[in-house]
Amino acid sequence: MDAINQTFLxxxxxxxxxxVFGFILILVRRGQRIDHELMRLKSLMEEKEx
Amino acid sequence: MRDKAIFTLGALGALLMAWNMHTxxxxxxxxxxQGQIGKMFFIHVPAAITAYSFYAVAVVCSIAFLFTKNxxxxxxxxxSIEVAQVFTLVNLVTGSLWGHIIWGIWWTWDLxxxxxxxxxxxxxxxxxxxxxxxxxxxxxxxxxxxxxxxAADIPLVVMAIRLHNVRTQHPAPxxxxxxxxxxxxxxxxxxxxxxxxxxxxxxxxxxxxETVTREIDSLRRExxxx
Numbered sequence: 220m221d222a223i224n225q226t227f228l229x230x231x232x233x234x235x236x237x238x239v240f241g242f243i244l245i246l247v248r249r250g251q252r253i254d255h256e257l258m259r260l261k262s263l264m265e266e267k268e269x
Numbered sequence: 270m271r272d273k274a275i276f277t278l279g280a281l282g283a284l285l286m287a288w289n290m291h292t293x294x295x296x297x298x299x300x301x302x303q304g305q306i307g308k309m310f311f312i313h314v315p316a317a318i319t320a321y322s323f324y325a326v327a328v329v330c331s332i333a334f335l336f337t338k339n340x341x342x343x344x345x346x347x348x349s350i351e352v353a354q355v356f357t358l359v360n361l362v363t364g365s366l367w368g369h370i371i372w373g374i375w376w377t378w379d380l381x382x383x384x385x386x387x388x389x390x391x392x393x394x395x396x397x398x399x400x401x402x403x404x405x406x407x408x409x410x411x412x413x414x415x416x417x418x419x420a421a422d423i424p425l426v427v428m429a430i431r432l433h434n435v436r437t438q439h440p441a442p443x444x445x446x447x448x449x450x451x452x453x454x455x456x457x458x459x460x461x462x463x464x465x466x467x468x469x470x471x472x473x474x475x476x477x478x479e480t481v482t483r484e485i486d487s488l489r490r491e492x493x494x495x
Contacts, residue, residue, distance in 0.1 A: 224299075224306040227370050231309045231363040232290070235316065238362065239467070242355045246474050253481050260488040267495050 275473045282466030289459045297456060309367040310453070314444075315460035316359040317385075319468050321423060323353035324392070328420045331413035340483065343409035346416055347399065348475035350392050352468050357389045372438060381429035381439035384422055391419035405486070 293311050300307025327349040334342035364382070365375050376382065395415045402408035430439050443449050449457070 221299075221304050224304045224370060227366050228305050228308055231366045232312060234362045234366065235312050235359045238355060238359050242352075242471065246471065246478070250474070250478055253478055253485060257481055257485055257488070260485060260492065264488060264492060267492065 271473065271477065275470045278466050278473070279470035282463045282468075282470065285459060285463035285466065289456050289463060292456050292459075297452065303371060306367055306370045309363050311456050311460050313360055313363040313367065314457060315464045316356045316363065318461055319464040320353040320356035320360060322465065323349040323356070323468060323472065324388075324420060324423060327353065327416050331416040334409055334413045338406070338409075340405070340409060343412065344476055344479040344483070345472075346413065347396075348472045348479055350395055350416065351475055352471045354389065354392055354396065355471070356464065356468060357385070357392070361385065361389060368438075377438045379429075379437040379439060380432075380435050381426065381437045384426040384429050388419070388422045388426055391415075391422060395419060405483075 289311070293308055297308065299305045300310075327346040330342040330346040330349070333339070334346065364385075368377075369375050395412060398415065399408055399412055402411055429435065430437055430442055441448075
């Protein structure tokens, strides 16, 4: 019984960290996408102003 | 400066959590009745309290937005809700894994579990609704109203196990009734502080993205006008 307890405790802590790191990954990818979009729009703006 | 603050908060939270997990797994004995699975408490409870702390921030900022129409408050609200959702999900998943061992079931529709699930779904609705409204002021106003409305569910979650005429599968409250052993309080509190530090760092990252997104929107409008 204690082995199953230990296994499920491990699953619980693993799931928690997978969820948190998954969210961090989503944040990083979203950050890269919006930074890229900002750069693109800024260069487009410069081109139009010339 | 902000990047340094984010890194410091995140690193401090991660270190604190690593040290706490060492205490939980190596030093601390299992719960008398439940054994090792009882230690799920140290991630399940701090995750819930962290989520509620950030839902509270979101509600305060939503009210502030409705009064001031300052978009800074809307940005803080959406960032806080997104991070709070992550910790609500952690709470739901760890609770389900614990329930599978202790109750023999993954889930039951009792008042506590259902109201917590409703909280998650209501704020998920908040996050899904936002991209559907194009006009910024209308989006922020609708979001603020929904954030305040959804928060009405939180007292129900808290009170679900404290009402005398309601029977729930969820354990009775232990924090304020002396049901927690003295040796369990430090890892519980450290777990909460660590989660709050990590969550604060995540909110700051998300807030920066929200600011850049607003800048992108205004650039698009300018480009459209030229």
